[in-house]
Amino acid sequence: MTSSNSQAGTRIKAVLFDFDGTLSTLRAGWEETMAPMMKVAIAGSAPLTPEQSAELDREIAAYIDQSTGIQTIFQMRWLAEQVAGKGWNPEVLGEWEYKAEYNRRLLESVNARIERLRAGSLSASDYLMKGSVPFLEELRTRGIEMFVASGTDHPDVVNEAEVLGVRHYFQDIAGAPVGRADCSKEKVIADLLEEKGFRGDELAVIGDGKVEIRLARERGALALGIASDENRREGINPVKRERLLAAGAHHIAGDFLNKGEWLEWLGWQTE
Structure with missing residues (x-):
């Protein structure tokens, strides 16, 4: 094309x-790690209506799509702004704290893949x-x-x-x-x-x-x-x-x- x-x-x-x-x-599927983490951070334990929940899903998906390729900290800055702005979750963390949590979650899957490479069950060509x-x-x-x-x-x-x-x-x-x-x-x-x-x-x-x-x-x-x-x-x-x-x-x-x-x-x- x-x-x-x-x-x-x-x-x-x-x-x-x-x-x-x-x-x-190796990091394939990062979006599936980021999206639920963002939703939990924004919504907290607030009783969202089905419409609010669906709209939040759409907002997060749209942001992830348009921000692909930027440094992760800028995505976490957006997240911190959303948590503060929507006011559903009283616990508002800093962008670096959100980044640390996202990295922790993502590296669980990345490191599992790396271990499979080192164990020889998969090869580099698989990633x-x-x-x-x-x-x-x-x-x-x-x-x-x-x-x-x-x-x-x-x-x-x-x-x-x-x-x-x-x-x-x-x-x-x-x-x-x-x-x-x-x-x-x-x-x-x-x-x-x-x-x-x-x-x-x-x-x-x-x-x-x-x-x-x-x-x-x-x-x-x-x-x-x-x-x-x-x-x-x-x-x-x-x-x-x-x-x-x-x-x-x-x-x-x-x-x-x-x-x-x-x-x-x-x-x-x-x-």
């Missing part, structure tokens, strides 16, 4: 990847988007520099890249700075353009969220969307596809299996 490509004719020299949902599916390792290998052989920027906490994304056996492909991995509300993706793109000296048309950003796509477009980079089905690890997720189209992705795929197509988008014709 494509839209117009303003980068035609230029060979990409650097690629910035999002991580979760783009390369890794990588299909075609991703051959694609990364192809980029490396062509001398294209690769980077990761993620809204996941920095120590966690580094550890998960290591567990999945892909850390060595990247010149740098930047996760969310622990204890600071900074956008790692925005900073990494700025550093690549302003400090490392890549031109906008020499940089591609690949991700499954609108945040990185929007940032790429703002800075004149090639914005490539991956509308990943994180359960199947291949094929198009139509919800993500619509989100990425709205954000302005130049091209959209569901996985990395068609390596030739990806290379063509990057300006590198296959032999």
Whole structure:
């Protein structure tokens, strides 16, 4: 699936990847962890009517959908504002307290998956988007520099890249700075353009969220969307596809299996 490509004719020299949902599916299902946690925090023990409960579900789902890709602390800031604003739950925590609870819940499933990897009952390929390792290998052989920027906490994304056996492909991995509300993706793109000296048309950003796509477009980079089905690890997720189209992705795929197509988008014709 494509839209117009303003980068035609230029060979990409650097690629910035999002991580979760783009390369890794270790955190697949995070939405199903965040949504009920948010609902409990907002509603507390208040006796909501069925209509109020359904409307709250819709509000939470809509927010999660439009905030995909941002740093978790900003999602928890929204949660704290909702708890205070609706007034159903007298116990209003701080954004960092909500983040700690969300991370605790999410890491239960993530760590269980990592343990299965370490025990050998599953392999790294069971948690990588299909075609991703051959694609990364192809980029490396062509001398294209690769980077990761993620809204996941920095120590966690580094550890998960290591567990999945892909850390060595990247010149740098930047996760969310622990204890600071900074956008790692925005900073990494700025550093690549302003400090490392890549031109906008020499940089591609690949991700499954609108945040990185929007940032790429703002800075004149090639914005490539991956509308990943994180359960199947291949094929198009139509919800993500619509989100990425709205954000302005130049091209959209569901996985990395068609390596030739990806290379063509990057300006590198296959032999």
